[in-house]
Amino acid sequence: xxxxxxxxxxxxxxxxxxxxxxxxxxxxxxxxxxxxxxxxxxxxxxxxxxxxxxxxxxxxxxxxxxxxxxxxxxxxxxxxxxxxxxxxxxxxxxxxxxxxxxxxxxxxxxxxxxx
Amino acid sequence: xxxxxxxxxxxxxxxxxxxxxxxxxxxxxxxxxxxxxxxxxxxxxxxxxxxxxxxxxxxxxxxxxxxxxxxxxxxxxxxxxxxxxxxxxxxxxxxxxxxxxxxxxxxxxxxxxx
Numbered sequence: 001x002x003x004x005x006x007x008x009x010x011x012x013x014x015x016x017x018x019x020x021x022x023x024x025x026x027x028x029x030x031x032x033x034x035x036x037x038x039x040x041x042x043x044x045x046x047x048x049x050x051x052x053x054x055x056x057x058x059x060x061x062x063x064x065x066x067x068x069x070x071x072x073x074x075x076x077x078x079x080x081x082x083x084x085x086x087x088x089x090x091x092x093x094x095x096x097x098x099x100x101x102x103x104x105x106x107x108x109x110x111x112x113x114x115x
Numbered sequence: 116x117x118x119x120x121x122x123x124x125x126x127x128x129x130x131x132x133x134x135x136x137x138x139x140x141x142x143x144x145x146x147x148x149x150x151x152x153x154x155x156x157x158x159x160x161x162x163x164x165x166x167x168x169x170x171x172x173x174x175x176x177x178x179x180x181x182x183x184x185x186x187x188x189x190x191x192x193x194x195x196x197x198x199x200x201x202x203x204x205x206x207x208x209x210x211x212x213x214x215x216x217x218x219x220x221x222x223x224x225x226x227x228x229x
Contacts, residue, residue: 045220091157105157
């Protein structure tokens with residue numbers, strides 16, 4: 001069965017610093033996708049970044065990058081130059097593509113950016 | 116380009132009642148998935164609709180049912196509400212069968228069961 005682990009319930013980072021949010025996953029399927037979502041207090045899940053299991057390079061989207069280590073089954077999110085608006089819950093999710101499009105989410109990490 | 120919309124935003128019901136939540140997918144999307152997010156947890160997959168049929172289902176009882184209309188919008192129905200059904204209900208839309216396509220979420224409906 002799919003499983004996503006996020007071991008950091010809460011993280012603090014100083015404004016303008018970089019922060020890494022951890023995510024490990026468990027799957028026996030060779031084809032899968034990994035996603036990160038941001039959820040502000042308003043509740044909406046905002047898509048940040050995607051990494052496919054066969055992608056050779058780590059994904060990047062603006063200030064977000066994904067540190068993908070396939071052998072270790074980890075997909076850590078790196079946020080550079082943190083901003084106050086980055087304070088939110090962050091969820092790592094996985095989809096095993098042959099099985100359909102539903103996602104399995106981790107428990108999330110609450111990030112607080114300090115001024 | 117309209118994103119995913121959901122209604123209502125908030126809802127209060129009592130145990131035993133029935134509730135219907137609605138979702139309109141992002142323009143151009145034809146697949147709708149529903150998730151339940153309890154307080155302090157990650158979203159849990161309820162089911163997915165494509166071509167007006169339930170395509171996949173998570174580990175939820177039959178009290179949870181849904182429907183997809185020809186315009187791709189969708190409804191989630193929950194019967195015989197329990198206190199434990201209190202949660203944020205998220206709708207997500209995507210394109211099928213593009214496997215690399217991500218899901219885009221709506222703002223959610225907060226359901227409180229008293």
